[in-house]
Amino acid sequence: MNNCMNERRLTASVINIKWERITVYMDVKLEFKNAEDSKKELEFYAVNGLYKAKAFFKKEKISQDTIRLSLNITNPGDCKCLRMGTYSIVVCDGEDIWTRCVVDPSIVPYMEDYSRSFLHNNRGKTFIVNFSVTEDEEELALVMYCMDATKSAMEQLTNRQIVKSALVEPRTLIRKNMGRMKWKFLYHRYVKKYKKCKNTILFMTEQSPTLGSNLQAVKDRMIERKLDEQYTILTSARPASYEKQTKKSTRELLKKIAKSRMIFIDDHAPIFDWLEINERTKLIQLWHAGAGFKSSGYSRWGHLGCPAPVSCHRQYKYGIAGSRHIGKFFSEVFGINDEQILPTGMPRMDEYLDEEYRKKKTEELYELYPMCKGKKVILFAPTYRGRNRATAHYPYEMIDFDRLYRFCGDEYVILFKMHPWVAQPVPIKEEQKDRFVDVNTFPNINDLFYITDLLITDYSSNIFEFSLMRKPMLFFAFDKIQYAFSRGFHRDYEEAAPGKVCYDFEQLMTALENKDYEYEKVEEYVRLHFDYIDSHASDRVIDWILLGNVPEDIKEKIKDTRVRVKRMRKLNFSSMKEEE
Helix, strand or coil: CEECHHHCCEEEEEEEEEEECCEEEEEEEEEECCHHHHHCCCEEEEECCCCCEEEECEEEECCCCEEEEEEECCCCCCCCCCCCEEEEEEEEECCEEEEECEECHHHHHHHHHHCEEEEECCCCEEEEEEEEECCCCCCCEEEEEEEEEECCCCCCCCHHHHHHHHHHHHHHHHHHHHHHHHHHHHHHHHHHHCCCCCCEEEEEECCCCCCCHHHHHHHHHHHHCCHHHCCEEEEEECCCCCCCCCHHHHHHHHHHHHHCCEEEECCCCCHHHHCCCCCCCEEEECCCCCCCCECCHHHHCCCCCCCCCCCHHHHEEEEECCCCCCHHHHHHHHCCCHHHEECCCCCCHHHHCCHHHHHHHHHHHHHHCHHHCCCEEEEECCCCECCCCCCCECCHHHCCHHHHHHHHCCCEEEEECCCCCCCCCCCCCHHHCCCEEECCCCCCHHHHHHHCCEEEECCCCCHHHHHHHCCCEEEECCCHHHHHHHCCECCCHHHHCCCEEECCHHHHHHHHHHCCCCCHHHHHHHHHHCCCCCCCHHHHHHHHHHCCCCCHHHHHHHHHHHHHHHHHHHCCCHHHHHHC
């Protein structure tokens, strides 16, 4: 890289810094020495103390002389967390280094306020991003310091305790890791043993003893298209995320993974947090969620239960979404690049959108729940509260069941469908069972949407499927502030909710009584969330991913990012030494 900083062609002053979850934004005012230079497409890099670029910033113009830089610290372009180091923000034009970003004096007093600490590994570690300015220099050059720190005890230990700790703790750590080392060794033995295996596909879940709906839909469609004659199809379904598995089960799974050239999963698979799969195998995430509000994965970094810097998500070749517009939410969750999220649509919705299936299920539902015939049906289907499956619950005390019952009169029936993790039954009184129905045992919530006239939910992703019914929704968000703090939202809740938001039960009842649903939001939601409204999502997954026919424009974007990252890694900023 050529050092052109002494030419003073540009002053780049940071006038504001702000955060949005895991992305830091910097507003930079640009002052060019020559007006012609303002037309240049400049590049902004995070350059460490070894004069290596470790990240490039995205940029957008927000005024005539100001741009906004953005950097996702969990994925600065190479699908890995930003490396530890002390960084300068360097502005370049091709191979020429123009300047370093400086801090406007007006925001210097607030530099500590812009710093962030992201807890991870069950709050045992923290990733720190700290902002300051250089000392003993004329310019207030911006310094961004990143460090991944580990918690350690502060208590005073006796010599005997120190010696005991030194002897015992390493042995404990070794025992803990030896099991995984043995499994890794076995996996690599299987990789060599089955290196001649070709055209083997694995459908796998670690969340349940049965395959998830997206996985089952793609698998079934492969068989319908007779692709099982060309491919060997393997399956693995274990509840390993919450139940301890036998050695035999793990051994069999490792064998299947080693044989496979492509693995489809539908949620987090803990085994891939520590097992790095062979490069000849592609890992594909067919996450079941459409697009709700609650943050998951890396979008909730810093919250309890968030992933570690290196996790299963980092190994995904592709993920899927309903549209290109919402792909960015999924890429943030997985810590991968936007273009790796393919807008195929959800395979599980192929059956849901099939008219014959809809007609058949509607008839079955009216036979199963005859009280719904001739009535308007309200489906109450919120998500759970609690940290995980073990603590999942719903605060039924927030509902005035008696008032809700009186509201129903002869016009409405209410179906209650709680999240599968909520074990407590809905407290329906015997005398209310003519208008209230607990449908928790009904297997597929999507089928219930066919006979539903109004959905009441909160932060659940079930709005994704229901929106295609073009029917109204209400959002009972009585704990929005607490939920936002504990789980987080990956977009503005009020703006994204396709219906009226109610913050207490009184507001909910008023909206019901006045039929105030803000229905106009539904059509806009559908427009933004669906590139395809058909029953061919499984075919697109098969054609684009399995058969390798990803649309050319997406291929080009993936290639451009790969080339840019490769180029960045080769850049050498050591010529900047003369300025220090």
